[in-house]
Every structure is written in structure tokens, then in C-alpha cells.
Amino acid sequence: MRSQRLRSQRLLALFALGWLLLDFPLLTLWDRQVLVAGLPLLPLALFAGWAALIGAAAWICEADDEPD
Amino acid sequence: MVSTPLVVAASFAYLMLLFAVAYLGDRRAREGRSIIGNAWVYALSMGVYCTAWTYFGSVGRAASAGLWFLPIYLGPTLGMLLAWMLLRKMIRIARVHRITSIADFIGSRYGKSRLLAALVTLIAVVGIVPYVALQLKAIATGYSLLTSGHALSGGGTAGAAWWRDSTLYIALVLAGFTIAFGTRHLDTTERHEGMVAAIAVESVVKLLAFLAVGAFVTWGLFEGLGDIFTRASARADLQPLLSLGAESRFAGGQWFALTLLSTLSLFFLPRQFQMMVVENVDERHVRRAAWAFPLYLLLINVFVLPIALGGLLRTAGGAADAETFVLSLPLATGHPGLALVAFIGGLSAATGMIVVEAVAVSTMVCNDLVIPLLLRRGPGPGGNLTGTLLGIRRGVIVALLLLGYLYFRIAGEAYALVSIGLISFAAVAQFAPPLLGGMYWKGGTRAGTLAGLGAGFALWVYTLMLPSIAKSGWMPAGFMTKGLLGIPLLRPEQLLGLSGLDSLTHSLLWSLLANAGLYVGVSLWRAPSARETSQAVLFVDVFERPVPGGVAGPVFWRGRAHAGDLRALATRFLGDAAAQRLFDEFARLRGVDGVAAIEADAQLVQFVERALAGAIGGASAHAMVASVVEEEPLDLDDVMRILDEASQLRAYSHALEEKSRSLERATAELRDANAQLKSLDRLKDDFMSSVTHELRTPLTSIRAFAELMVDDPAMDAAQRQRFLGLVVAETERLTRLVNQVLDMAKIEAGHAEWRAAEVDLRALVTTAVQTTAEVFRERGARVEVDMPEHVPPLHADPDRLLQVLLNLLSNAAKFVPAGYGRVRIRLRTNAERASIEVEDNGPGVPLEDQQLVFERFRQGGEVTNRPQGTGLGLPISRRIVEHFGGRMWLRSEPGRGACFGFDLPWRHDEGTGKDREARARSMAVAPT
Numbered sequence: 001m002r003s004q005r006l007r008s009q010r011l012l013a014l015f016a017l018g019w020l021l022l023d024f025p026l027l028t029l030w031d032r033q034v035l036v037a038g039l040p041l042l043p044l045a046l047f048a049g050w051a052a053l054i055g056a057a058a059w060i061c062e063a064d065d066e067p068d
Numbered sequence: 069m070v071s072t073p074l075v076v077a078a079s080f081a082y083l084m085l086l087f088a089v090a091y092l093g094d095r096r097a098r099e100g101r102s103i104i105g106n107a108w109v110y111a112l113s114m115g116v117y118c119t120a121w122t123y124f125g126s127v128g129r130a131a132s133a134g135l136w137f138l139p140i141y142l143g144p145t146l147g148m149l150l151a152w153m154l155l156r157k158m159i160r161i162a163r164v165h166r167i168t169s170i171a172d173f174i175g176s177r178y179g180k181s182r183l184l185a186a187l188v189t190l191i192a193v194v195g196i197v198p199y200v201a202l203q204l205k206a207i208a209t210g211y212s213l214l215t216s217g218h219a220l221s222g223g224g225t226a227g228a229a230w231w232r233d234s235t236l237y238i239a240l241v242l243a244g245f246t247i248a249f250g251t252r253h254l255d256t257t258e259r260h261e262g263m264v265a266a267i268a269v270e271s272v273v274k275l276l277a278f279l280a281v282g283a284f285v286t287w288g289l290f291e292g293l294g295d296i297f298t299r300a301s302a303r304a305d306l307q308p309l310l311s312l313g314a315e316s317r318f319a320g321g322q323w324f325a326l327t328l329l330s331t332l333s334l335f336f337l338p339r340q341f342q343m344m345v346v347e348n349v350d351e352r353h354v355r356r357a358a359w360a361f362p363l364y365l366l367l368i369n370v371f372v373l374p375i376a377l378g379g380l381l382r383t384a385g386g387a388a389d390a391e392t393f394v395l396s397l398p399l400a401t402g403h404p405g406l407a408l409v410a411f412i413g414g415l416s417a418a419t420g421m422i423v424v425e426a427v428a429v430s431t432m433v434c435n436d437l438v439i440p441l442l443l444r445r446g447p448g449p450g451g452n453l454t455g456t457l458l459g460i461r462r463g464v465i466v467a468l469l470l471l472g473y474l475y476f477r478i479a480g481e482a483y484a485l486v487s488i489g490l491i492s493f494a495a496v497a498q499f500a501p502p503l504l505g506g507m508y509w510k511g512g513t514r515a516g517t518l519a520g521l522g523a524g525f526a527l528w529v530y531t532l533m534l535p536s537i538a539k540s541g542w543m544p545a546g547f548m549t550k551g552l553l554g555i556p557l558l559r560p561e562q563l564l565g566l567s568g569l570d571s572l573t574h575s576l577l578w579s580l581l582a583n584a585g586l587y588v589g590v591s592l593w594r595a596p597s598a599r600e601t602s603q604a605v606l607f608v609d610v611f612e613r614p615v616p617g618g619v620a621g622p623v624f625w626r627g628r629a630h631a632g633d634l635r636a637l638a639t640r641f642l643g644d645a646a647a648q649r650l651f652d653e654f655a656r657l658r659g660v661d662g663v664a665a666i667e668a669d670a671q672l673v674q675f676v677e678r679a680l681a682g683a684i685g686g687a688s689a690h691a692m693v694a695s696v697v698e699e700e701p702l703d704l705d706d707v708m709r710i711l712d713e714a715s716q717l718r719a720y721s722h723a724l725e726e727k728s729r730s731l732e733r734a735t736a737e738l739r740d741a742n743a744q745l746k747s748l749d750r751l752k753d754d755f756m757s758s759v760t761h762e763l764r765t766p767l768t769s770i771r772a773f774a775e776l777m778v779d780d781p782a783m784d785a786a787q788r789q790r791f792l793g794l795v796v797a798e799t800e801r802l803t804r805l806v807n808q809v810l811d812m813a814k815i816e817a818g819h820a821e822w823r824a825a826e827v828d829l830r831a832l833v834t835t836a837v838q839t840t841a842e843v844f845r846e847r848g849a850r851v852e853v854d855m856p857e858h859v860p861p862l863h864a865d866p867d868r869l870l871q872v873l874l875n876l877l878s879n880a881a882k883f884v885p886a887g888y889g890r891v892r893i894r895l896r897t898n899a900e901r902a903s904i905e906v907e908d909n910g911p912g913v914p915l916e917d918q919q920l921v922f923e924r925f926r927q928g929g930e931v932t933n934r935p936q937g938t939g940l941g942l943p944i945s946r947r948i949v950e951h952f953g954g955r956m957w958l959r960s961e962p963g964r965g966a967c968f969g970f971d972l973p974w975r976h977d978e979g980t981g982k983d984r985e986a987r988a989r990s991m992a993v994a995p996t
Binding site for chain 2: 015018039
């Protein structure tokens with residue numbers, strides 16, 4: 001139960017981070033006419049942030065239940 | 069272009085494949101070998117979120133607004149992060165209360181209200197019709213493009229007579245397909261395993277098809293992603309698509325609104341509720357789906373922007389045709405096969421959505437709109453109603469698809485796919501306040517929910533739905549610009565003069581504001597009734613209730629009932645076999661002997677009501693059960709009392725559990741202690757018998773010599789002297805033995821005296837060697853000493869350490885071969901410990917004895933050629949070494965000598981007796 005509560009809290013924190021990362025005004029940080037490795041910065045940043053969020057969620061969700 | 073028969077045949081073949089999968093899934097479910105009991109299948113089945121709107125519409129949106137297609141997928145990603153809390157709770161509540169639709173959920177929560185359930189159903193149907201229309205439009209457009217080379221445009225098929233409209237036939241075929249999928253039989257839990265399996269397959273197909281087109285555009289038509297983006301950046305008209313357009317004052321608000329909207333839709337769209345909550349097999353699957361489903365969304369979106377930009381770069385058509393780029397790009401470049409694959413992917417997406425949505429909506433309409441009307445005057449006479457229920461659901465499915473077709477004919481031409489979809493999203497977002505509030509706040513009431521939902525829905529109709537119809541030209545558009553009744557403040561897209569927002573954000577803002585405000589405000593107006601309170605407790609505290617199933621937990625019912633009446637009621641709605649199973653299960657849960665012995669008490673009433681809720685919805689089930697039993701209404705005090713009793717019961721059972729656990733623990737400890745005592749007792753017995761045995765040997769010889777001398781007074785003096793010498797030697801041995809036994813006993817009992825001093829190990833070794841030099845010389849053995857120049861002082865008892873060392877050396881002296889013996893003493897140090905080893909070239913210790921030499925009276929070697937000794941030297945040495953925190957070991961290969969050694973920490977704080985024992989038990993015999 002305790003590990004489930006911890007997982008919930010981690011996911012909640014990730015949710016907050018996700019909103020910050022993928023929403024205005026922080027999103028405008030990437031809104032520049034710059035090419036990174038031939039790709040425009042904004043879509044790259046959006047997809048990278050998105051993928052990072054999924055990776056973190058996978059890590060949190062798949063972690064073994066810690067013993068109570 | 070692709071020939072019409074080929075497209076039709078491929079489409080039918082694909083639908084048949086899905087049907088085969090569903091058939092297999094259903095069959096396996098009946099056999100108890102579910103193929104959907106898997107977290108991956110669960111995650112894939114959520115892919116029903118991605119409809120034709122995603123498949124075709126995202127590209128269209130990307131071609132006209134760039135990255136603005138993304139919030140619709142970022143929202144669900146964020147939403148899934150909450151799934152572990154939110155969705156799991158929804159699943160648990162739905163399972164406990166046998167809830168089968170979102171209308172049922174809201175209706176049950178607010179006091180099993182039929183009116184509320186009906187309102188939710190109405191909103192869902194009205195909100196979903198445009199969405200169904202969208203799917204039909206997508207299939208029709210795709211089909212037309214594929215077979216005739218141009219998409220539906222302007223009049224399109226709308227101008228043709230309706231009976232020649234292929235879209236109508238598509239709608240009817242899909243209706244038939246849905247009926248075959250979802251309403252073949254009536255299930256009390258509304259679970260459709262076959263459908264879930266088919267949707268999981270469908271999700272894979274549309275993903276692969278879309279990825280195939282994406283890869284084709286990116287690497288077939290262009291030279292990779294970099295190429296597309298570089299060329300797009302070079303075009304002034306395409307450059308804005310790669311930025312947010314953040315200069316608009318309300319861009320942030322709009323992005324936020326879209327993300328929020330899609331987050332809410334993830335949970336509250338009827339099809340998502342069906343897949344994620346009703347069809348869930350195991351709550352734990354949510355854990356994997358929480359990241360796997362967002363990953364699915366990411367994958368299906370990776371190529372949206374490349375396809376949109378690639379299409380815009382290749383064709384002159386501009387953003388207007390972008391929704392069909394997925395089909396038109398392969399077609400235009402001479403790849404009709406790929407275009408057909410893409411069409412099947414789109415068909416797949418649309419079919420999946422329609423099947424699940426229609427099944428979900430048909431359950432709602434049947435349970436929450438039609439049945440209440442049908443049974444207004446009680447269950448009435450007559451037989452089994454299961455056939456009627458199935459019939460109603462099938463009718464609803466056909467009606468829903470025809471409504472969708474109608475909307476498509478009316479408004480479908482004027483709007484892009486994405487805009488239609490968002491209208492539906494905004495409708496279901498109205499479910500958020502009562503549903504979320506109902507799960508976490510006990511104060512929400514039926515009146516508050518009715519007011520909130522009603523106002524939210526009305527505002528949605530006025531600010532979003534009506535304008536969409538007006539813009540299609542089917543309604544005078546005057547009220548759009550001048551406001552209702554000519555009042556400018558009532559302009560639907562600038563309500564109260566709020567301007568600057570796009571129509572969606574504007575509508576969402578007003579409708580959710582009114583909805584949530586009235587929900588909270590009206591709820592606080594009046595205290596919740598008894599039934600509202602009891603349902604609130606059951607919903608909000610669902611995780612604190614014991615077993616889901618209905619027999620445990622508080623029962624909010626009082627009155628009189630007859631088991632026969634309830635049985636007859638169950639038979640009418642569930643069929644005879646299912647009713648029999650139900651009552652059997654209840655008898656088993658209550659532990660009574662057969663169905664006849666069941667007493668009609670409150671728990672039976674609740675049990676039957678819950679089972680009926682699965683078939684006809686919570687509100688109707690309650691009404692039906694109420695019609696055959698005499699219920700005494702509960703007041704708020706009763707509810708509180710029942711809750712108190714339940715929580716007291718829970719506390720008692722908790723305390724009992726706690727008590728029995730601690731009893732178990734105590735028993736285990738006692739058992740361990742007893743076992744230990746027994747083994748100590750056995751050791752003591754062994755020790756006693758060994759000691760007496762060892763004492764008897766010298767005693768016997770002393771007695772024998774003494775008797776010889778007594779019997780023969782004439783014995784000559786030399787002989788007598790020799791005998792007396794032997795007697796003295798045996799007595800010495802006896803004394804030594806007794807001393808060692810006493811020593812051992814003292815050490816073991818913890819009464820030994822230990823002196824603490826700084827020990828110079830070099831001096832200690834030297835002394836020991838000198839003391840034993842004579843013995844070695846007699847045996848003709850050579851002694852080598854190997855020690856470092858400087859050894860720091862060690863904190864221990866020097867006499868005891870000398871005793872250990874002497875014991876090891878005298879052991880070695882006993883075992884080395886006479887004449888060519890060699891003994892090597894090695895002193896080694898490191899930062900933590902000092903170690904001393906004594907190695908000899910004797911016969912060594914046989915493997916089977918290596919474990920035993922440190923035990924009392926277990927001398928090495930055969931009994932017959934045992935050398936002199938008491939058998940207590942090594943055990944005493946070991947205990948001394950352990951006393952100072954060290955270990956003692958033996959390394960020996962039989963035939964190659966033995967090496968006894970010990971090590972000691974430089975400074976040892978006296979440990980407790982307990983850890984000394986623990987160390988002794990875990991001591992390694994040979995740390996090689």
C-alpha cells in the first residue's frame with residue numbers, strides 16, 4: 001500500500017511537470033527558427049519532451065512494488 | 069485509382085477478419101481462456117481513442133495550423149499519468165456497483181437517479197452524433213477518392229438521391245457489424261471480450277498503416293525528415309506551420325483548453341469509458357497502460373507533420389485537401405496498393421470507433437432512456453425480457469448510425485474533421501464536474517448535478533452546436549451576428565461580450581464554468597438526502613470498503629422482501645439460467661445450504677439489485693427491485709448509524725486480525741525458543757557423556773595400576789616406581805581435562821575472566837615458539853616463523869591469545885611426521901585485522917572431519933590412532949578468538965598438511981552474547 005501511495009505521488013508530480021513542460025508559457029522557449037540536426041527546434045522539443053514524459057512514466061509504473 | 073470491386077472486397081475482407089478475431093475472443097472467454105487478460109491488449113484497446121479524425125484529420129489540421137494538432141494527444145498523455153489514481157478508482161467503483169456506462173455511473177452516484185442518468189444519456193447521444201458523422205464522412209471521402217480519384221467536395225454525394233448514396237450503405241453495414249459484435253447476447257457485466265480483442269487488432273492495423281504511409285512519404289518521396297523540414301523552412305508560406313503563432317494574445321489559453329479538453333475526453337467519452345472501465349479485466353493493467361497508451365499516441369503522431377508538409381510541398385492543392393493526403397499522396401505517385409492499405413487503416417480507425425461508441429451508447433439509451441419508459445408501471449406480468457433488451461439495443465445502434473448519417477448530410481460538408489470531433493469533445497467534457505466531484509467529494513447532490521449538467525449542456529448547444537448548424541446554412545445565421553432576440557450580449561460566440569477566444573475555447577470556458585459553478589453551488593444549497601449520502605460514501609470511500617461483491621460492507625436497505633419475488637424478477641431480466649447461477653452464488657457466499665435456504669434479507673435485496681444493475685442500469689434496477697419489495701425509507705440518521713456500525717465492525721475485524729497476527733508471531737517465537745532449548749539440552753547430554761567417557765579412560769588405567777600394586781605387595785621397587793609414574797601422568801591428564809572442561813564451561817557461561825591489554829603479536833608468537841621448541845625438537849620438526857617487521861599492538865587478552873597459539877602449535881607438533889616435520893607460522897596484517905596461521909605438513913584433515921574439529925571432543929583422525937589430547941583445545945581456542953571479534957578457520961587438503969588460522973580485529977568492542985553466537989553459527993570452516 002505504501003509503495004502504491006508513493007507511485008501515485010510520483011505520477012502526480014510527473015503530471016504537474018508535464019503540464020509545465022508541454023504548455024504555455026514554457027513552450028514558447030522552443031519557438032525559434034533554429035534547425036537542430038536538420039530538424040526544426042519546436043517540433044523536436046515537443047516530441048522529445050513527450051517521449052521523456054513517457055519514459056519517466058514507464059520507469060515509475062514498472063518499478064517493482066517495494067516491500068511495505 | 070483503385071477499382072471499386074477491389075476496394076469493396078478488401079474492406080469486407082478486413083471487416084470479416086476483425087469479426088473472426090472477435091468471434092475467437094468470445095469463444096475463448098466462454099471457455100475461460102481469455103485472450104484479453106493482458107496489459108498490452110488493454111493498452112492497445114484504448115487505441116480506440118484514435119479514430120478517423122486522428123487518421124485523416126490530424127494531417128489536415130497540421131497542414132493548416134502546424135503543431136496545433138498535438139494538444140489532442142498531449143492531453144491524454146497527461147491524463148494517463150493520473151490513470152493510476154483516477155481510472156483505478158473508476159474501475160473499482162464500476163466493478164463494485166456493476167456500472168456499465170457513464171450515465172449509470174453518474175446516475176448511481178447521485179442517489180440512483182433515473183432523471184440524471186437520462187440527462188447524461190441525452191448529452192452523450194447528442195454529443196456523439198457529430199462524431200459518428202465524422203467517421204462516416206472520412207470513410208465516404210476516402211472511398212470516393214480511392215475509386216474515382218477525387219474527394220467528396222461541395223455537393224458531392226449530397227446532391228445525389230439518398231438511395232444512391234454509398235455513405236448510407238456504409239452506415240448500415242457498420243450498424244450490422246456493430247450489432248454482430250456487441251449485442252449477440254446479453255451479459256450482466258456488459259463485457260465484450262471479443263470486441264476488445266478486435267479493437268486491439270484494429271489499433272495495431274491503423275498504426276502500421278499510418279506508419280507505412282509516413283515512411284513512404286518521408287523516405288520514398290523525400291530524402292528523410294531533414295529534407296522535408298529544410299524545404300518547408302525555405303517556403304515562406306509553410307514556415308508558420310513550424311511555430312506556435314504565439315503572438316496571438318490567446319494562443320496560450322487555446323492550447324491549454326485543447327489539452328484540458330482532450331484530457332477530459334480520454335476518461336469521459338463513452339467509448340473510452342467502455343474500453344477503459346467496463347471492459348477492464350484487471351485493475352493492475354492500468355499500470356502498464358499508463359505509459360504504453362501514450363507511447364501509442366506518440367508513434368501514431370510522429371509522421372503527421374512530415375506527411376502534411378510533404379503533401380503541401382508536392383501538391384498545389386493547399387491545406388484544403390490535406391485531410392486526404394494519406395490517400396492522395398500514394399495515389400498521385402502511382403502506388404495504389406499503398407493507398408489501399410492506407411484506406412484500410414482509416415476504415416479500421418473509423419470502424420473501431422463506431423463499434424465501441426455504438427455499443428456504449430446503446431447500453432446507455434436502452435438502460436437509462438427506454439427501459440424506464442417501458443417499465444414505468446413496474447415490471448408487469450409477462451415472461452423473459454432479455455430478448456426485448458437485445459432488440460432495443462440493436463434498434464438504438466441502427467438509429468445512432470442513421471442519426472450520424474443525417475448529421476453528415478446536414479453539416480458534414482461545411483466542417484473539417486477536426487472541428488466536428490472537437491464539438492463532441494466539448495459535449496462529453498460536461499461530465500467532468502459531476503463525475504470527478506462525485507468520486508472525491510461527498511457533498512455533491514442530485515439537484516446540483518442536474519443544474520450543472522443542464523446549464524453546461526445548454527451552453528454547449530447554444531455556443532457550439534447551433535453555430536455549427538447555422539454555419540452549414542441549415543439555420544438562419546442572424547442570431548450569430550446579432551445575438552438571440554437581437555441582444556448583442558447573447559451572441560453565441562461572444563457571450564456577454566467575451567471576445568478574442570476561438571469558438572471552442574469560448575464555449576468550453578462558459579459551459580464548464582456554469583456546469584462546475586452550479587454543481588457546487590446548488591449542492592451546497594441543501595444537505596444531501598439519505599440515499600445521496602449512502603451512495604456518496606460507497607463511491608468516495610470505495611478503496612476503504614472490504615470485498616467488492618455485495619455481501620460484505622454496509623447495506624443501506626431496510627424492509628421486507630420475499631426471495632421468490634426477487635428470483636422471479638431476476639429471471640425476467642437475466643433469463644432463467646443466469647438467475648439460477650446468481651442465487652447459487654449468493655447461497656455459496658452466505659454459506660447456506662442451497663437456494664431454498666436463502667433468507668430474503670437486506671443483503672439479498674442489494675445483491676439482486678446489483679446484478680440487475682449490470683443488465684438494465686443502476687437506476688432502473690433500483691426501481692424494479694423497489695417494486696417487488698416493501699422498502700422502508702431510511703433517513704439520514706439511519707444512514708449514519710449503518711455507517712457507524714459498518715466502521716465499528718471493520719474496526720473490530722481489524723483488531724481481531726491484528727490480534728491473531730500477533731498471536732501467530734508469539735507462537736512462532738515460542739516454537740523457535742523451544743527448538744533451541746531442545747537442541748541445547750541434547751548438546752548438554754552429548755557433552756556429559758563425552759566428558760564421562762574421557763574421564764573414564766585415565767581413571768581406568770590409574771585403577772588398574774593401583775590394583776596391580778595392591779595385589780602384589782612384593783612388587784619390586786623399580787616396577788612399582790614405573791607404575792606410580794604412570795599413575796601420576798594419568799592423574800595429570802585427568803587434571804588437565806577437568807581444567808579444560810571448567811574453562812570451557814566458564815567461557816560458554818560468560819563467566820570467564822578476560823584481561824584487556826595491548827598485545828605485541830610479534831612477542832606473542834616468539835614466546836609461543838620458544839615454549840613449544842622442545843616438543844618440536846623431540847619430534848625432529850623444523851619451525852619457520854614469517855612475520856612483518858612492525859606490527860601495531862592489538863587490544864586483547866595476551867594470556868588467552870597465547871593459549872590459542874600454544875594449542876595450535878601443539879596440535880601441529882602432534883600431527884607432523886616424525887623426523888621431517890615442518891611447521892610454518894605466518895603473521896599477516898591489514899588495515900582492519902591481524903591474522904595468524906599455523907601450517908604443518910602432517911596428514912591433513914579428511915574433508916568429512918573438517919566441519920567437526922572445532923566441536924567438543926571431536927578429535928581429528930581415526931579413533932584407534934588418536935594422538936594424546938582432550939579434544940577441547942580447538943573449541944576453546946575458537947571461543948577465545950570469537951570473544952575478541954575474530955574468526956578461526958581450517959584449510960586442509962587431505963595428505964597435504966593442515967593450516968589452522970585465526971584473525972582478530974585491531975580493536976574489538978565487546979559485542980553482545982547474541983551476536984557472538986550468531987558469528988559462531990555462521991563461522992566458515994575454510995575460507996579458501
